[in-house]
Amino acid sequence: MSKKNIIIMAGIALIVLAIIGGGFFMLWQKLSALDKPKEGESAKIPEKSDHGGMGPVFSLDSFIVNLSDQGGKRYLRVTMGLELGDPKSAEELTKRLPQIRDSILMTLPSRKVDELQTTEGKNSIRTEIVTNLNQLLGKEIVKKIYFTEFVIQ
Numbered sequence: 001m002s003k004k005n006i007i008i009m010a011g012i013a014l015i016v017l018a019i020i021g022g023g024f025f026m027l028w029q030k031l032s033a034l035d036k037p038k039e040g041e042s043a044k045i046p047e048k049s050d051h052g053g054m055g056p057v058f059s060l061d062s063f064i065v066n067l068s069d070q071g072g073k074r075y076l077r078v079t080m081g082l083e084l085g086d087p088k089s090a091e092e093l094t095k096r097l098p099q100i101r102d103s104i105l106m107t108l109p110s111r112k113v114d115e116l117q118t119t120e121g122k123n124s125i126r127t128e129i130v131t132n133l134n135q136l137l138g139k140e141i142v143k144k145i146y147f148t149e150f151v152i153q
Contacts, residue, residue: 055143057081058093060101062149065109067116074113079149080104082133082142089141096137103132113152122150 062079084090093100107129115121126145133142 055084056087056090057083057146058090059148060104063101063104063108065105067111067113067152068109069112075153076108076111076116077149077151077153078108078147081146081148083144083146084141085143086141092137092141099136100133103136104129107132116150116152122147 059081060079062077064075064077067074067076082093084093107125111121111125116125126147129145130142134140
């Protein structure tokens with residue numbers, strides 16, 4: 001065999017390996033997606049953990065809202081978890097989930113892109129949501145909000 005044939009065979013072998021690797025990567029992504037909750041399964045509460053004194057976390061589905069910039073072409077996609085002070089509060093949150101989602105959906109679109117791109121702006125919206133939710137629930141159930149996804153487009 002000439003050097004040219006060896007180089008061609010090596011190139012073909014690399015392409016085949018790349019395709020196989022890509023296939024395994026896609027398969028891995030699909031399998032890991034099976035472990036994630038499906039749409040509509042929003043209220044998942046893990047067991048209370050003692051990691052840093054953190055309370056149980058009530059996970060919410062993603063929110064997608066238009067932001068209040070001129071033209072209305074910018075939107076925010078955010079996913080969050082609510083840290084609770086008491087694990088028993090999760091039942092009340094589950095019962096009042098439509099009200100909770102409505103309160104958050106009324107708060108998020110009031111912000112502009114410039115506000116949300118800063119850390120101070122994110123902390124401000126976090127504080128406002130916690131305050132609104134605790135007022136809605138009539139007591140301090142939500143201690144803190146953790147953003148697990150925060151995308152502005």
